[in-house]
Amino acid sequence: MEAPRFLLVSSLSFALLLSVVSAQLSTGFYQNTCPNVESLVRSAVTKKFQQTFVTAPATLRLYFHDCFVRGCDASVLIASPTNTAEKDHPDDLSLAGDGFDTVIKAKAAVDSVPQCKNKVSCADILALATRDIVSLAGGPFYSVELGRRDGRISTEASVQRKLPQPGFNLDQLNTMFASNGLSQTDMIALSGAHTIGFSHCGKFSKRIYSFSPTSRIDPTLNFSYALQLRQMCPINVDPRIAINMDPTTPQTFDNAYFKNLQQGKGLFVSDQALFSDPRSRATVNLFASNNAAFQQAFITAITKMGRVGVKTGNQGEIRIDCTRPN
Structure with a gap:
């Protein structure tokens, strides 16, 4: 009888954790620090999308790969001089460069506004950019919860067995x-x-x-x-x-x-x-x-998915450069 009770407790604990996380994230998180963040990101993403359609699937896949490995903390964006970051794992090598470039360009657009400079996390920019490319490609436009912090750690080893494979049942x-x-x-x-x-x-x-x-x-x-x-x-x-x-x-x-x-x-x-x-x-x-x-x-x-493993409050940081920890 102990096993079912343990599973019930685990499920309740996970549900409670998710509710706490979603309470920390909010759609109006930047209304005082960077009220125009959504339009700034959307403008940059739209320009990139108009240059190449690959922007859409590349950004969406990047978001998925980020959230499933260490949580939605933009750790997939970090580059390693020794090629030992998440993006260097074989499961991530096929991530198209246009996805990374979309976030970099959106980050630059946000930081070009003095009030917003270094106030918006790369993780939130990726979440917003994903919503925007889905909408631009004909999908739904939906509200995005914000307030994620960026992770400081990105390792190739952390990707192991975290992403679905083409042969999965x-x-x-x-x-x-x-x-x-x-x-x-x-x-x-x-x-x-x-x-x-x-x-x-x-x-x-x-x-x-x-x-x-x-x-x-x-x-x-x-x-x-x-x-x-x-x-x-x-x-x-x-x-x-x-x-x-x-x-x-x-x-x-x-x-x-x-x-x-x-x-x-x-x-x-x-x-x-x-x-x-x-x-x-x-x-x-x-x-x-x-x-x-x-x-x-x-x-x-x-x-x-956007709530998976997020860092909020004093956890993580807001990266100055999305490709490396501060």
């Missing part, structure tokens, strides 16, 4: 997201961000060339789609080649990702598992048929 996905206080519905909604994502061929090549001894192509993958992927990703392809994760509307933040899953067009095993597994299929079908339901679930999920 539903149980592995649920376990990883649950460890960050996120439900299965949250996980599926956040996976919907792949509607504007892209991937390098090596992340899914096994599915189209050597899936198993009895099947070279993953049987859960739409066969004609698999052949298209082979054309785009021939054997020994340039590793820099990137493929859109949504083959239908790759530059629009919509629910096409879920419609693609219904047709066997999920690029990763971890994508298609959401439809293949009967425990999650109903949610995929809901989001595929109702874009408003997907967008509302996404807002809920990314707001909860």
Whole structure:
């Protein structure tokens, strides 16, 4: 009888911790110190987005990778002269430079206003920039809780086993997201961000060339789609080649990702598992048929994700330079 009681206490403790954190974060956190922070960030992000669409998936993925490793503290932005920071881990090497550049440019825009200089954390700028690129790509515009402080530590070792892998099944996905206080519905909604994502061929090549001894192509993958992927990703392809994760509307933040899953067009095993597994299929079908339901679930999920492991008050710092601790 002790184990269930322990689990109950752990769940209650985690829920209490989240409520304390969300109470410390607030949408009006900078209203006295930098009242125009949101418009300053949005202007910089919009300019960057207009230069290259990659800004959108790159920034969104950067935020996700940051929050899941050491909490949403912008530690993923820190550069190391010895290449031993978070961003140097193999799971982070594919993070596009446009995401980092978006935060740097937004930080410069905020700091260009004397009242705001060195008053807004890089972690909050990343959270705001993520909301703005989601909106610019056609997704929802939502309120962002603010008040995060920047972390001082960024190590390659801390990334180990903290990020979902392309080959994960539903149980592995649920376990990883649950460890960050996120439900299965949250996980599926956040996976919907792949509607504007892209991937390098090596992340899914096994599915189209050597899936198993009895099947070279993953049987859960739409066969004609698999052949298209082979054309785009021939054997020994340039590793820099990137493929859109949504083959239908790759530059629009919509629910096409879920419609693609219904047709066997999920690029990763971890994508298609959401439809293949009967425990999650109903949610995929809901989001595929109702874009408003997907967008509302996404807002809920990314707001909860933005509370993961945050540093507030006297914890952390406000970095002068987002790429290094003060």
